[in-house]
Amino acid sequence: MQINHCPKVEHSDDDFTSIKRYKSFVAVLLWMTVLMTSLTYASEDLHHFTTKSDELRYQTLIQQTRCVVCQGQNIADSNAPLATDLREKIFQMIHDKKSNEEIKNYLTKRYGEFILYQPRWNKLTYFLWAFPFISLLTLLGFLFSYALPKRRVS
């Protein structure tokens, strides 16, 4: 894949040239793994919800929203600055008492249906949703009209 589009990522210009610096870097990394559990907990705690159901709504929504920068991830797991911004937007909308449908409309209006991990039922997706049932019915029809009667005869 040719990279000619820059998603915003945080990086420092530090170059670990000397071994001494490398060693201290490893030490910092080790400490970070030790502190990781409390750190992730702290970052989760940044948003304060008035009700438990709002918090649940927020968690579900960010898990079902694709990070368009790193397309295999949802915005709950992504560290991309755009994911952070979108989490903030979703939090704000929940705070403003917006419904799930309104929030999903906000996202798809800007980024398209692709941003939702669970495609909604509309004229673009009805075949997608119906296909497993259609194929199941076809298979059952085939089984009862063709495969089973044949077996009984033999």
Added chain:
Amino acid sequence: MKKIIPFLIIFGLCVLFYKELFYSHPEELPSALIGQSVPAFTLYDLTRPNIKFTETNFPHDRASLLNVWATWCHVCAQEHEMMMKITNEYHVPLYSIDYKDNADAARKWLANAGNPFILTGNDASGDVAIDLGVYGTPETFLISKKGKITYRYVGAITQEAWDQVLYPMIKKMDGEK
């Protein structure tokens, strides 16, 4: 004949997989805003902070371009030469949004490398970019004289892309009444 059918199905699948693997560009998303008006926004110009840049600034008599860039984006720096060319050689109205950037660094960059933009909105929070469905830089929006988003180009505009995609579209749009 009946025995060939499974092989045909597998072959068809292989062709599809091959195409998806090597010829698709999943990272290039089509904009959800094609055919819609530019969302309302208010930004301040990067180099002249007392001047406002809103969706009404785009010209009504011809097509224009809106480029989203930042100094932290190395591809944007590569694209800058093309931006200068669009302004100086092709004379297409070119506007820009500086996305989540350090304003001082951006001003310095434009002062050194040249400023091809009529107006550059300073979008430090990235809110306007979210309204435009921007997911990275550079991205360039083609805006019709009616203020509608006609096309979005993702990535640095190359001479080839300009000659084959964007410039023909702009000429066609300017030719229409």
